[in-house]
Amino acid sequence: MGDIVSGNHQIDLSAARAATVREIETAGVVAVIRLNDATQPRALADALYEGGIRAIEVTMTVPRAIALIEELASSLPTDMLLGAGTVLDVETARHVIQAGARFVVSPVFKPDLIEEGHRRNVPVMPGCFTPTEILAAWEAGADIVKVFPASSLGPTFFREIRGPLPEVRLMPTGGVTRDNAGDWIREGAVAIGAGTALVDARAVAERRFDLIAANARHFMEAVRLARGIYRLRRNFSSRVLSNSRKRPKLSASGAALFLCR
DSSP states (O other), X not given: OOEEEETTEEEEOOHHHHHHHHHHHHHOEEEEEOOSOOSOHHHHHHHHHHTTOOEEEEETTSTTHHHHHHHHHTTSOTTOEEEEESOOSHHHHHHHHHHTOSSEEOSSOOHHHHHHXXXXXXXXXXXXXXXXXXXXXXXXXXXXXXXXXXXXTOTHHHHHHHTTOTTOOEEEBSSOOTTXXXXXXXXXXXXXXXXXXXXXXXXXXXXXXXXXXXXXHHHHHHHHHHHHHHHHHHHHHHHHHHHHXXXXXXXXXXXXXXHHO
16 A cells, blocks of 8 residues: 545555554554653553553653563564554654654654654654644644644544545544543544543552543443444445435426426
């Protein structure tokens, strides 16, 4: 697979990068690890995996984040996608990719980050807030646009932005919870980024990884159910549109006869 074309936007994707984008979309939930103490990374990753999570993002605010990515990259299950978050500059992007990150996430939109990721066949998800930023990032080649902080906008923003920009892949991060996880998917998000609501710092500190796994299951179930509803909506809308196009047009005489009844 070479290019993915959506609307007027063509993302020049290598096969590896295209596959990673599909994996993120299939995963549905990206677990954002932002902890002050990550001394048990593998136990945390195992708990998330047990709960159904297949994509995790280690942020650069975690102590020894790059070393942690390198450690996890060599030990995670092959179907667990590992990425780096809070990447703010090209140099950091290079380091995390060399350490084993398969996708790069930033809270801001910087075109040079996208360029660096693409040079190394790694998807980049820049953080954007306004429609102007979202479109600029998409046109710059963003593989998925991270809407951040999503809590300030709400799920209905996705419905409204996808009206004029239906081809843009959107993922909310910041304020995504168990209760509203499905709402974002129903409004068109390709996946969700879940941080403290999923990776609870207290549960990690107390080594209650069973709670982390249970929480992950709730998130995954919410996404699964929401995707079913979203598909039904799209299929229904497509059928209505198709049927409306098939309706025969009345001739002038027929219209006149109809109006006279």
